[in-house]
Amino acid sequence: MSENGTTSPGDDPSDQFIGGETEDSPRVEFYGGRGMSAFPIGFFIVWAIVQTALWRIGDTGGLIVGILIGLIVGMFFVRGNWQSYANTIFEGMTQPVAVTAIVAWIWAGMFAQLLQDGGFVGGLVWLADTAGIGAALFPAITFVLAAVFTTGIGTGYGATVAFVGLFFPAGVLLGANPVLLFGAILSGAIFGDNLAPVSDTTIVSAVTQDADIGGVVASRFKYVIIAAAIAFVGYVIAGGAMSGLEIGAEAQAIFLESSEAIGLVHVISMLAVIGAAIAGRHIVEAISWGIVLAVVFNLAFGLTTLGDIVMFNAPSDAPLSEPLAGLPILTVVEEADAVGVTGSLMNGVAGFLELSILVLLIIGAAQIMIRGGAFESLLEWSIENLATNVRNAELTMVGSAALINAIITINTAAEVAIGPYISKIGERFNLNGYRRANILDGQTAAMGYIFPWSGGVLAGYSAMQRLPREYDWFSESMLVTPIDVVPFVFQGWLLVAVFVVAALTGFGREYIIDRQSEEVARV
Amino acid sequence: MSLFSKYLKGWQFRANRPTLEPGSEIDVFVAETNGTSGRAYIGDTELIVNGAGPETVEKQVRVRVTDFDETTATGQGDLLEVVGESSYSG
Numbered sequence: 001m002s003e004n005g006t007t008s009p010g011d012d013p014s015d016q017f018i019g020g021e022t023e024d025s026p027r028v029e030f031y032g033g034r035g036m037s038a039f040p041i042g043f044f045i046v047w048a049i050v051q052t053a054l055w056r057i058g059d060t061g062g063l064i065v066g067i068l069i070g071l072i073v074g075m076f077f078v079r080g081n082w083q084s085y086a087n088t089i090f091e092g093m094t095q096p097v098a099v100t101a102i103v104a105w106i107w108a109g110m111f112a113q114l115l116q117d118g119g120f121v122g123g124l125v126w127l128a129d130t131a132g133i134g135a136a137l138f139p140a141i142t143f144v145l146a147a148v149f150t151t152g153i154g155t156g157y158g159a160t161v162a163f164v165g166l167f168f169p170a171g172v173l174l175g176a177n178p179v180l181l182f183g184a185i186l187s188g189a190i191f192g193d194n195l196a197p198v199s200d201t202t203i204v205s206a207v208t209q210d211a212d213i214g215g216v217v218a219s220r221f222k223y224v225i226i227a228a229a230i231a232f233v234g235y236v237i238a239g240g241a242m243s244g245l246e247i248g249a250e251a252q253a254i255f256l257e258s259s260e261a262i263g264l265v266h267v268i269s270m271l272a273v274i275g276a277a278i279a280g281r282h283i284v285e286a287i288s289w290g291i292v293l294a295v296v297f298n299l300a301f302g303l304t305t306l307g308d309i310v311m312f313n314a315p316s317d318a319p320l321s322e323p324l325a326g327l328p329i330l331t332v333v334e335e336a337d338a339v340g341v342t343g344s345l346m347n348g349v350a351g352f353l354e355l356s357i358l359v360l361l362i363i364g365a366a367q368i369m370i371r372g373g374a375f376e377s378l379l380e381w382s383i384e385n386l387a388t389n390v391r392n393a394e395l396t397m398v399g400s401a402a403l404i405n406a407i408i409t410i411n412t413a414a415e416v417a418i419g420p421y422i423s424k425i426g427e428r429f430n431l432n433g434y435r436r437a438n439i440l441d442g443q444t445a446a447m448g449y450i451f452p453w454s455g456g457v458l459a460g461y462s463a464m465q466r467l468p469r470e471y472d473w474f475s476e477s478m479l480v481t482p483i484d485v486v487p488f489v490f491q492g493w494l495l496v497a498v499f500v501v502a503a504l505t506g507f508g509r510e511y512i513i514d515r516q517s518e519e520v521a522r523v
Numbered sequence: 524m525s526l527f528s529k530y531l532k533g534w535q536f537r538a539n540r541p542t543l544e545p546g547s548e549i550d551v552f553v554a555e556t557n558g559t560s561g562r563a564y565i566g567d568t569e570l571i572v573n574g575a576g577p578e579t580v581e582k583q584v585r586v587r588v589t590d591f592d593e594t595t596a597t598g599q600g601d602l603l604e605v606v607g608e609s610s611y612s613g
Contacts, residue, residue, distance in 0.1 A: 208610065209610055210610035214529070215529060218529035218530045218532070219529065219532060219533055221530050222530075222533060222534055389539070389567050390539050390564070390566040390567050391539060391567075420610075423609065423610045424581075424609070427552040427581065427609055427610070428552065428554050428564060429564050429565070429566055429567075430551050430552055430563065430564060430565045430566070433610070434533075505536050506536045506537045506538060506539060507535070507536050507537075508533045508534070508535075508537075509533075509536075509537035509566075510532075510533055510537065511537070511541055511565050511566060512550060512551060512552070512565075512583075513541065513543075513549045513550070513551065513565055514537070514541075515532070516550065
């Protein structure tokens, strides 16, 4: 292959240089050009903003209607056969990343509910009260613990669900500001999602940039820790400045009185999940171990009964309901409305069923945008017009990764889609795999937990909507409207800011000639 | 490289125009070609790679640097071999 010396040093061949061609033509064509393939997603985002921000309706079912209408109307802009449009929706919905998110939500939902019903929130309140951690410090402490927990288990979505179910009510009761507290939980999830070696976004960032996971984690530590240090200070200051809600003194006193240290036994359940995840167990297995331990603790310490965990409420005319009525998991009910399955496990799952459908539809719509070419044309334009030198190239990588992640709800899906473009821009300027993976995952982690339609925010909000049914003192008005939390996800905004500064100044930049990433440990 | 030193790596500001050492061999991605020689960008440093034709575009090649001018951040080098693919090509 080597063929030396065909051009003398004085020649300037710049005018005739031609880059490589790698893109395929889009599979679904639209009237109005490639940009129209972004219609379903664009329509959904406008719907989500109007519904959740302007009208303050946090109903997931409403968002499902929004994306459905977007998908239906978008179909009328398809040029030629509509079947390819329908097939593309299916192609998107069957991607493993969407299912991974749903599995994380459901497993974490069951786990968090078991801990909640087992008095873990009461234990936290007792601990905070005994240790003298007041309302002002609670968000900052929550940020650190959520960061540690997420780094251990690797799923920011799961951690958000668990922490909104457990730390959020404890903090609100102690007088912490709910919006700030929700922001702190999301920030912790971003930290872990970004840094954990077992996080799916960490893995995707490494694999798409041909870099080893250990090296990626080590090299991104500097960006993450700088953002986190500032975010921590931010939560301490804001915690002191932002007041909490007025919870009736009587309700607070009653809850504090009933808060017992024994609920803290579930710290062991959480540590089991972290330990299993760090030991390399699959997240389903890791959280399942947590669920098993939580059930054992709840029963062994009398925190809940078996019937609290799962209860069949059968009608009296069912064939075996009366004869088996003595079972601890069976109740014979007279009213038709009362028939059903209840308990911690069911309640843990229930909140995420609508959300799962919504996410599948959004991923389907995102696939339309990718196959229709809107995604490509946006990136091609940015590569040609913005990435004119190394500084602008890095800024373009930061901006395009942030934009796509802000649009596509499930951040892993967005990361998979934009990964090749990040490597294309980065390789042009010979930025090494670590730098490219870090720029990619910084924006991916951050943007997945900021906007009202982001997967992390949706999951946290779904978990929060269950709280009024759990606690007498928790009223509907205490729920945080997703749009309100946007400015308070400090870790997310700071992480993006750190990368903008890093691109401008060259901080942390590494070229391929400085160090090559080691071979990827593919998973 | 030990695990600890991996965490300390990169806590610095790297130049937009890195310098190249004549005589050294480096691996770089070729951005474009005129048919007989290619051009690689290492940051904003430009390296003309003699012998890098269309088959080397967006591939990683080993180059022996023959000449480098620090004031203009441009250099020349000879293609030795193709050593790797782009991570987005497949």
